[in-house]
Amino acid sequence: MTVKIKMKDTNTPIYFEEVESHFLEGSTLALLFKDNFVRNFPLIHIFYYETQQDRVRLKTPSETNSKF
Numbered sequence: 001m002t003v004k005i006k007m008k009d010t011n012t013p014i015y016f017e018e019v020e021s022h023f024l025e026g027s028t029l030a031l032l033f034k035d036n037f038v039r040n041f042p043l044i045h046i047f048y049y050e051t052q053q054d055r056v057r058l059k060t061p062s063e064t065n066s067k068f
Contacts, residue, residue: 001053008047
């Protein structure tokens with residue numbers, strides 16, 4: 001996946017390729033790369049971040065229990 005991070009102190013966003021996952025770790029945004037490298041960014045310095053990945057829609061109980 002691709003992650004775009006816009007820091008508060010610059011106008012140019014930073015793009016990170018080959019990110020396997022992202023998660024919050026305390027007060028930081030952690031990026032896990034495909035080579036098992038983790039990079040943390042303090043949330044206080046991030047204006048916003050975007051991810052580009054496929055989203056999975058979970059089915060509701062009524063959708064899974066319905067009989068056609």
